[in-house]
Amino acid sequence: MTDPTPVFDDLRDESEELDRLVGELGEDDWALATPAAGWTVAHQIAHLAWTDRSALLAVTDLAAFAEEVEKALADPERFVDDGAEEGAGLPPAQLLAEWRAGRDALHKALCAAPRGVRFPWYGPPMSAASMATARLMETWAHGQDIADAVHVLRPPTDRLRHVARIGVRARDFAFGVQGLTPPEEEFRVELTPPSGDGDGDADSDGGGELWTYGPEDAAQRVTGPALDFCLLVTRRAHRADLAVRAQGADADRWLDIAQAFAGPPGAGRPPKGATK
CATH class of the missing domain: 3.30.1050 (Nonspecific Lipid-transfer Protein; Chain A)
Incomplete structure (x- = not known):
């Protein structure tokens, strides 16, 4: 079986690179509009934090994750935006701290996950490696929205x-x-x-x-x-x-x-x- 550790490490590195970008922003910068309609820089980080929390539940607490799925089914048009909106209302320092804590907990959970186990998600179930890959894709893509908003050119990496x-x-x-x-x-x-x-x-x-x-x-x-x-x-x-x-x-x-x-x-x- 292929060792999934590299993608776990790449997800951590991708997140840390984005963290360095937003960690240097002034408080007013968190309210800047990004190319995603209606989403500010704060919405982007709040969405990543919300999705990390959902992924952590999927890996560690199936009952709690099932409750989150029920919420999504009850309002499929709004549940993603609502999650981002809730987090975006926090002070930037608190939002940043919560994102850091959540992604660190997810990294540890993914690394500890048994090989071959597939975890539930809003779509098809995923292995720990697939979940990390999806999280990396989202982190990079939403990071691109933030970079565009603050007019920063990010050097691409082989991640x-x-x-x-x-x-x-x-x-x-x-x-x-x-x-x-x-x-x-x-x-x-x-x-x-x-x-x-x-x-x-x-x-x-x-x-x-x-x-x-x-x-x-x-x-x-x-x-x-x-x-x-x-x-x-x-x-x-x-x-x-x-x-x-x-x-x-x-x-x-x-x-x-x-x-x-x-x-x-x-x-x-x-x-x-x-x-x-």
């Missing part, structure tokens, strides 16, 4: 391999959530990692220069920088502003609808220069 892998694996889900039938054939995806010499992952061809997924001889292909692909599948940038390219009609359609997260796709981001 993006986790986000890219979710994006590739969620291809059929992205078609389904749009009411479309997923293509039967697999695509080839070739991404240039931020380091330029990434070591790939379980789906890699081992070449050391690209992160690769899918059959090498696939007729339909997607290529480009891993950063741009991750911005695309988390819907943090418009396709028109990214250097991700498709070969084949179905692959081209996928780039219009790709998403790495569960739930509805949302409005996404407009192209740069577009009138809102």
